[in-house]
Amino acid sequence: MRTSFTILLTLLLSVGRLLAQDYATGDIIEQDGISYKVLVSYLVVDGKATPDTIYGPQDFHSSGEVMVTKVGNNTADVVIPASVNKFKVVGLTDSLFYGHEHDRVWLPDLLFVGNGCFAKMKVKSGALVIHNISRMGMGVFDELDADLIFDMTNGTTWGNAFMKRNADSTLTASRPLREVKTSARALSYVRNCDAYKYSISASGKNFTKWVDAAFRNDATFQENDRVDKFGRFNKKTYSTMPLAKSKKGFNITARATEAKGMQMPWGSLTRDYYRIAQYVVLDKKKKTTTNYSDFIPVADAMLKEGWYVKFVGENGEVKYKLDGKIIK
Amino acid sequence: MRTFALKSAFILLAGLTASLASFAAEEQKPAKENNEAAILADNRRGEKFEHNGVIYTISSIYNMVEAGHWEVKYDSTLGTATAKREGINGLYCNRYGEVIVSGVSAQHVDVVINPKFVTKTNYDSNKEEPIIFTVIGIEDNAFEKTSLRNLILPTGMKHVGKEAFKEMEITSEQGTFFFPLQKRVLADAFDGLKARLFLTFEFYKEDCHYDKTFRNTDLLPEIYVHHNNSGHAVEGLDRKLLYSVGSEYQEKWTPDVDKKSDIKTTDVTKYQRGAVSYLGDKVRFKTLGENTVSPTFNIRKARKFNKTNTCLDIFAPYEYSCYNPYTSQQDVYSEFVMNNNMYRVKKGKEYLYFTLDGKPITDKKSLTDRNGKDPFGTQILNDDEMKAKKNTQNLNNSVNNLRNQLGF
Numbered sequence: 047m048r049t050s051f052t053i054l055l056t057l058l059l060s061v062g063r064l065l066a067q068d069y070a071t072g073d074i075i076e077q078d079g080i081s082y083k084v085l086v087s088y089l090v091v092d093g094k095a096t097p098d099t100i101y102g103p104q105d106f107h108s109s110g111e112v113m114v115t116k117v118g119n120n121t122a123d124v125v126i127p128a129s130v131n132k133f134k135v136v137g138l139t140d141s142l143f144y145g146h147e148h149d150r151v152w153l154p155d156l157l158f159v160g161n162g163c164f165a166k167m168k169v170k171s172g173a174l175v176i177h178n179i180s181r182m183g184m185g186v187f188d189e190l191d192a193d194l195i196f197d198m199t200n201g202t203t204w205g206n207a208f209m210k211r212n213a214d215s216t217l218t219a220s221r222p223l224r225e226v227k228t229s230a231r232a233l234s235y236v237r238n239c240d241a242y243k244y245s246i247s248a249s250g251k252n253f254t255k256w257v258d259a260a261f262r263n264d265a266t267f268q269e270n271d272r273v274d275k276f277g278r279f280n281k282k283t284y285s286t287m288p289l290a291k292s293k294k295g296f297n298i299t300a301r302a303t304e305a306k307g308m309q310m311p312w313g314s315l316t317r318d319y320y321r322i323a324q325y326v327v328l329d330k331k332k333k334t335t336t337n338y339s340d341f342i343p344v345a346d347a348m349l350k351e352g353w354y355v356k357f358v359g360e361n362g363e364v365k366y367k368l369d370g371k372i373i374k
Numbered sequence: 375m376r377t378f379a380l381k382s383a384f385i386l387l388a389g390l391t392a393s394l395a396s397f398a399a400e401e402q403k404p405a406k407e408n409n410e411a412a413i414l415a416d417n418r419r420g421e422k423f424e425h426n427g428v429i430y431t432i433s434s435i436y437n438m439v440e441a442g443h444w445e446v447k448y449d450s451t452l453g454t455a456t457a458k459r460e461g462i463n464g465l466y467c468n469r470y471g472e473v474i475v476s477g478v479s480a481q482h483v484d485v486v487i488n489p490k491f492v493t494k495t496n497y498d499s500n501k502e503e504p505i506i507f508t509v510i511g512i513e514d515n516a517f518e519k520t521s522l523r524n525l526i527l528p529t530g531m532k533h534v535g536k537e538a539f540k541e542m543e544i545t546s547e548q549g550t551f552f553f554p555l556q557k558r559v560l561a562d563a564f565d566g567l568k569a570r571l572f573l574t575f576e577f578y579k580e581d582c583h584y585d586k587t588f589r590n591t592d593l594l595p596e597i598y599v600h601h602n603n604s605g606h607a608v609e610g611l612d613r614k615l616l617y618s619v620g621s622e623y624q625e626k627w628t629p630d631v632d633k634k635s636d637i638k639t640t641d642v643t644k645y646q647r648g649a650v651s652y653l654g655d656k657v658r659f660k661t662l663g664e665n666t667v668s669p670t671f672n673i674r675k676a677r678k679f680n681k682t683n684t685c686l687d688i689f690a691p692y693e694y695s696c697y698n699p700y701t702s703q704q705d706v707y708s709e710f711v712m713n714n715n716m717y718r719v720k721k722g723k724e725y726l727y728f729t730l731d732g733k734p735i736t737d738k739k740s741l742t743d744r745n746g747k748d749p750f751g752t753q754i755l756n757d758d759e760m761k762a763k764k765n766t767q768n769l770n771n772s773v774n775n776l777r778n779q780l781g782f
Binding site: 242243246247 | 598601604613614616617618619620621622623
């Protein structure tokens with residue numbers, strides 16, 4: 047009787063775990079007329095979870111990063127959200143807005159945008175506001191029919207964002223049709239880029255006026271969250287914390303790394319671009335850090351806690367009890 | 375015997391008459407000016423003249439002994455003059471001046487104000503030597519309500535007056551008024567300016583002061599600077615007022631006239647050249663050259679001068695402090711001029727003459743020509759003195775004739 051109950055419980059937990067892992071790498075999420083491709087997924091716990099509130103594999107859910115792959119050309123207002131289904135929006139694919147015509151476009155902070163992403167796009171409100179984008183492809187703003195406003199707070203890697211490659215493989219300047227506007231604060235970030243030559247900067251009220259006009263002075267449109275506030279992108283997978291004084295156990299942190307040989311998301315391009323999940327395990331007792339490529343919480347009714355964790359790395363599988371001891 | 379006595383009596387009488395006449399002339403000499411009285415550095419201070427469409431007011435004119443002299447070539451077609459230093463081995467007395475801009479004489483034209491320019495000395499009737507003028511400031515309301523195609527200014531001027539460019543209009547295609555950094559700009563200089571205002575800051579490192587220049591922001595035009603200068607701190611300039619732009623905009627907005635002009639708004643090296651709008655380091659000279667025992671002159675700002683309550687009063691005229699090793703005296707003069715044999719200085723209203731090694735020439739009348747002018751072309755004898763001098767000369771001539779006749 048007891049054995050059958052254990053098997054039933056294990057099955058139930060496994061089903062729960064499967065349900066929690068909604069999307070795998072390569073899946074397409076569609077929401078509000080915008081398509082996203084999952085670049086990487088990994089298991090995390092809820093941001094406010096502690097070891098006392100995690101009872102088994104069912105408390106883990108998948109999170110990760112997605113890239114926007116398609117936006118409808120007919121929509122007047124486009125809002126790219128900061129996150130979709132607990133996945134962070136990190137990039138825009140090549141030529142995403144190529145030749146599009148929209149009234150207003152709102153973008154979150156991004157890690158990358160692909161080649162020619164905003165090329166030949168027309169924004170009817172008169173300006174396209176770019177927040178923090180860490181890396182850009184080639185000819186990103188080529189013949190953009192709008193003022194380009196950089197409202198940045200971080201540095202960037204521009205690459206050849208203001209250059210384009212011609213049919214004969216030569217590089218020529220590529221620029222928006224209208225003005226490039228920056229805040230005085232962001233000016234230092236564009237210093238090493240061609241945009242510096244043909245940009246106008248302002249600070250204080252003057253710059254705010256530009257941004258407000260780009261969104262037609264619509265406060266609600268501007269209030270799209272730039273940074274997700276709900277801890278969905280919490281990288282903490284599991285920890286023996288909050289027992290900070292405990293000298294046993296381990297911390298697991300999930301992270302995404304660039305796929306080898308594809309360190310820039312353009313070239314042969316964002317179509318083939320994925321990132322790789324990695325779990326960093328810090329053993330508190332031995333004070334060693336080990337990286338693993340996969341992580342599986344496994345229900346086991348035979349154990350006192352009812353479950354254990356399994357990692358897959360270069361040296362094969364490693365099983366840990368929750369107090370950090372290896373299961374041989 | 376009788377003839378001899380007659381001759382002696384006549385000669386005695388003639389000598390007496392001559393000495394009397396000379397005594398009378400001595401009496402008519404003007405009284406020596408009090409040293410404490412205000413010294414006018416140059417009597418042409420405040421005079422206005424026009425040059426290439428711009429009206430200038432003379433602030434001061436000063437002479438300086440230098441190796442070489444300025445050879446000037448005038449281009450009648452362009453109406454410009456270029457100066458080149460010649461004859462470096464010899465010592466020459468070169469003329470310099472400082473002017474402030476008072477306005478323009480024409481509308482709807484390109485106006486280029488060079489930091490330095492050369493003109494013929496028609497302000498000094500007898501001299502053909504050039505004066506090299508430096509533009510040191512702009513008067514209050516100088517360009518108010520004018521309409522110009524373009525206006526190009528030098529950098530580093532000492533002073534730009536109140537409302538200097540108020541409601542000025544730039545009518546060129548570029549519609550941009552490039553304003554280089556000046557040492558001080560007074561209140562409301564750009565109120566209601568009908569042009570895009572572009573402030574340039576290249577290579578000017580001295581302290582600059584903008585006093586309430588940008589206070590009524592509603593009346594101001596859009597003000598631009600280059601990105602590179604957007605961090606440039608100037609007292610009285612609120613950075614939030616400014617837009618900064620890249621080189622491409624600066625080049626696009628640069629006026630056509632800039633390409634023909636000596637000073638260029640985009641060429642920084644030209645700015646460096648124009649950045650000296652004041653008497654430079656070379657303010658000390660000796661009449662016989664350096665390493666000699668001769669009078670030493672220092673040009674300095676006049677401590678006292680007549681004030682007229684105009685913009686000109688901001689700029690003190692120059693005066694010469696001199697130590698003369700021959701007389702071991704220190705003195706202050708308002709004018710100085712020199713030729714190959716002597717130099718002349720003016721103290722109060724009196725002209726004093728010295729040889730180049732500093733020995734005073736006391737017999738000034740011997741230096742004057744038949745018109746009563748001294749070797750520097752200045753009329754120093756008045757009508758009465760001229761009459762007395764003629765009488766004395768006539769008497770001397772007659773005495774000499776008599777001597778010749780009588781065989782002395």
